[in-house]
Amino acid sequence: MELTAQALFTGLLMGGFYGLIAVGLALVFGTMKVINLAHGELVLLAAYIAYALESQTGLNPMLSLPIAMAVVIVAALVTFYLTNQIKKDRELNSLILTFGLGIVLTNGLLMVFSADIYSTQSSWFMEGVVIADSLFSMRSEMIAFIVGIAALGGLYWWLNHTWHGRAIRSVSSNRDAAKLMGMNPTKAELWSWGVAGVLAALAGVMLYVTSVIHPPVGHSLTIKAFVITVLAGMGSIPGVLVGAIMIGVIEGLTTTYFQSSLAELASMTVFLLVLLVMPSGLFGKKGAH
Amino acid sequence: MNIKFSAAFAIVMYLVIPFTLGDNNYLIGLVASALIIAGIAVAWALLGNLGGMVSFGHAAFFGVGAYTSAVLTMDHGVPVFVALVMGGIGASISSIFMMPALRLRGPYFALAILAYAEIFKILAVEATSITGGAGGLLSIPTLPVFMGIDFGTKLGGYIVILNIVCLTLITYHFIRKSTYGLALKAMHDSEMATRIVGVPATYLKIVMLLVSAFMTGSIGAFNAHYINFLEPDYAFSGSWTIFPIVAAIFGGYRTLSGPVLGALFIYLVDQLVFKSVMPQGHQLILGAMLAGMIILSPSGLLPILTKFFAPKKNIKKAEGQHA
Numbered sequence: 112m113e114l115t116a117q118a119l120f121t122g123l124l125m126g127g128f129y130g131l132i133a134v135g136l137a138l139v140f141g142t143m144k145v146i147n148l149a150h151g152e153l154v155l156l157a158a159y160i161a162y163a164l165e166s167q168t169g170l171n172p173m174l175s176l177p178i179a180m181a182v183v184i185v186a187a188l189v190t191f192y193l194t195n196q197i198k199k200d201r202e203l204n205s206l207i208l209t210f211g212l213g214i215v216l217t218n219g220l221l222m223v224f225s226a227d228i229y230s231t232q233s234s235w236f237m238e239g240v241v242i243a244d245s246l247f248s249m250r251s252e253m254i255a256f257i258v259g260i261a262a263l264g265g266l267y268w269w270l271n272h273t274w275h276g277r278a279i280r281s282v283s284s285n286r287d288a289a290k291l292m293g294m295n296p297t298k299a300e301l302w303s304w305g306v307a308g309v310l311a312a313l314a315g316v317m318l319y320v321t322s323v324i325h326p327p328v329g330h331s332l333t334i335k336a337f338v339i340t341v342l343a344g345m346g347s348i349p350g351v352l353v354g355a356i357m358i359g360v361i362e363g364l365t366t367t368y369f370q371s372s373l374a375e376l377a378s379m380t381v382f383l384l385v386l387l388v389m390p391s392g393l394f395g396k397k398g399a400h
Numbered sequence: 401m402n403i404k405f406s407a408a409f410a411i412v413m414y415l416v417i418p419f420t421l422g423d424n425n426y427l428i429g430l431v432a433s434a435l436i437i438a439g440i441a442v443a444w445a446l447l448g449n450l451g452g453m454v455s456f457g458h459a460a461f462f463g464v465g466a467y468t469s470a471v472l473t474m475d476h477g478v479p480v481f482v483a484l485v486m487g488g489i490g491a492s493i494s495s496i497f498m499m500p501a502l503r504l505r506g507p508y509f510a511l512a513i514l515a516y517a518e519i520f521k522i523l524a525v526e527a528t529s530i531t532g533g534a535g536g537l538l539s540i541p542t543l544p545v546f547m548g549i550d551f552g553t554k555l556g557g558y559i560v561i562l563n564i565v566c567l568t569l570i571t572y573h574f575i576r577k578s579t580y581g582l583a584l585k586a587m588h589d590s591e592m593a594t595r596i597v598g599v600p601a602t603y604l605k606i607v608m609l610l611v612s613a614f615m616t617g618s619i620g621a622f623n624a625h626y627i628n629f630l631e632p633d634y635a636f637s638g639s640w641t642i643f644p645i646v647a648a649i650f651g652g653y654r655t656l657s658g659p660v661l662g663a664l665f666i667y668l669v670d671q672l673v674f675k676s677v678m679p680q681g682h683q684l685i686l687g688a689m690l691a692g693m694i695i696l697s698p699s700g701l702l703p704i705l706t707k708f709f710a711p712k713k714n715i716k717k718a719e720g721q722h723a
Binding site: 193197203207208210215216217221225330338372376387 | 454456500501503504507508510511512514515516518519522523525526638642645646649678680681682683684686687688689690691694695698
């Protein structure tokens, strides 16, 4: 029983963090119907910036956030610009385009930072935190969870209560109608990519303090992010959180009761089952695609 | 692909290359590896062009084919050439598990296949009793002596993979010319309209997936016997997906010759030029080329060149060669 509670707790914490990784992809997917297969690589880019700062200056890696954000926003906007250059069959061609950009980023990181595995040097992040006398976690996991929930909450508020957020929502629900109401769809898309860049930078710095990084991680992060996005259904922020926690809990339980190498297999299987039974996701509208 | 071009291609590949490079094991091996990529690229283009399905998961078929063939020859004494076919069948069977994904449209299908590829990779690492796990399989039998010719040499392997690639091209050609090809071409324009006039769209897609998986699987099987070693990270490596996609897009995936010429060009340039310039991360250039091609000319470099060199009256014909 205690073991199950611990597994659920770890899964919940991971879920908050996974939500942070996935939500940028979901946001862009919602507004532009483009799945950014380089999203995980953008997250990883931020993680490497945190590593570079820590190894060069010895400062707390969290302080790298402004630089990471600036770089990742630029990278995201470049991706947006390139995606916008596609004239024909954008839905499929953008997949191949961003797949190519992901390869560029992964290999660029490989060239600059080599294939070595890095993690944070500061032991402060790895100290244990105990909640309710029995639930253990690393401090960094707790921080990543809180940052993830805060970012998702902030994004939810932003989408519902600000002019730009509402513009994005209107463009994602009906591009033509939004245009007729005086919205500039390209501008809304630009905003969604920019915000996705901010979220990816946050996720990347959290990734560096909670776990280990090496170039192939980017690809698995992309897969994880779209698994969660599809589970959530299109453009639903609460859906992303629920989907992310679901994946986190499944992985937590598999790791506890079987072995950690099967965790990804379990989450993939659940993803495919959901996709086949409910093609528009857990929270998507019927016939949304 | 017209007759003149096919004949020139056959003469170069079957006569010129063996006689000029045949003694140089390194170079002939390099061309054989390029042909491996070419074969997968043709299979990928078949699915993409005729079936209208973009796959990011051909590494799964490649890996399943490789392991099927390796295990059959090592543990069950199946002759190598039979095992090549069995590798293709194994990959086709694995594609049956992907069939439910055919319900999904466009990008969703592409992503589901990507997820399947991951699943197969994890299974190959975990099923240690069959695949040897991360340690890998050593001393997989080489291609045998057949009708007095030793196919176990680099040159012999080259001839075998060349034949496999030619067979895939011929199969592709006949599918395209058949009524199935016509129906698939119509489906590409409007799947809804095609369904309404009674074309079994899902059935056709299933057949395309099976055929594409079979081709890729038998090439994976060939590769296992060619290099005599397998481990999951290698057999299911993302490179088996990346290279063929770049090759097919670069050469033009709507043509027959595009993927083959694209693969020969991309692979040889990558190995001979990029790899020596930057030993680590040379796939960066591939990614950049892929991104550039999609933006500048999604139908490949070949159509631009034909447009540029061909006399004016042929242009319409070249453009009309859709699907």
